[in-house]
Amino acid sequence: MTHPTTTSPFTDPAAVARYAEGPRRNVPGYDSLLPMVRILLAERVSADGRVLVVGAGGGLELEDMALAHTGWRFDGVDPSQPMLDLAAQRLQGAGVSGDRVALHHGYVQGAPVGPFDGATCLLTFHFVPREERAAMVAEIRRRLKPGAPFVAVHLSVADGEGAGGDGGAGERNLWLSRYAAFQVASGMAPEMAERGRAKVAAELAVLTPQEDEAILREAGFGDVRMFYMGFAFRGWVATAAE
Secondary structure (H helix, E strand, O other): OOOOOOOOOOOHHHHHOOOOHHHHHHOOOHHHHHHHHHHHHHHOOOOEEEEEEOOOOOOOOHHHHHHOOOOEEEEEEEHHHHHHHHHHHHHOOOOOOHHEEEEOOHHHHHOOOOEEEEEEOOOOOOHOOOHHHHHHHHHHHHHHHHOEEEEEEEOOOOOOOOOOOOOEEHHHHHHHHHHHHHHHHHHOOOOHHHHHHHHHHOOOOOOOHHHHHHHHHHHHHEEEEEEEEEOOEEEEEEEOOO
C-alpha cells in the first residue's frame, strides 16, 4: 500500500513488475511469515469467513491465504491501481476464482464496512505518516466483528543507545544497518542497500514497537501480542475488543 504524502515506487511500471522479488529480498523469513499470518487468522476465522486485506497490491498474501483456505472470501484495498492489477493477474494465474476476491482502489476509509471476520495489513503501515496511523487503524477496527483477529507486520524499530561496538550509533541506526546487511546477503548490491537504508530512515514513518502497540490498543484492539521479529520488522496479532 502507498500513501499520497509518501514518495512511492508503486506507480512505476518497472518497480511494479519486480514487486514479487522485494519481500523475499527485504524481509527476513518472509516465506515463513505468510503461513504464520494465516495460522493466526484461522484460529478465529471460520471456514467460510470474510477477510479484509489492507495494502493488498501485488497479491502475495491474498494468493497464499486463498489457496490455503478455499472457503475464505476477501476484500483487498490499495491506492495503487497498477499494484491491484498485478494482484488480479497473480490471483488469476493461481486459479483463484474471481468471485472470492474483490479488489478496491483507494484507502481503507473507502473499503466495504463489513463486518469482517479478520483483517491483515502487511508491509504497509510504515508508508503511512505518523499523524495518520491511528485513524487508519481505527478504520480497520471499525470494520471488524468483535473478537476478530487483526495481523499487522511492518518496519518498527526501537530508539535508544546501540549495543557496544556500534560506534555510538543509536539502536535505530543499528537495526536499520542490519536490515541493509540482510538485503546484501539476499543478493542486493551494497550501494543500493545503503541507499535504501538511508531512504527508510529519512522518509518512512517507522515507529517504535511501544508506539505501534499503543496505537493498536487505542483503536480498540486487545490481547496485542508480538509474534514476529526480523531485524527491523515486527509483527503483531491483536483482537477486536468486544
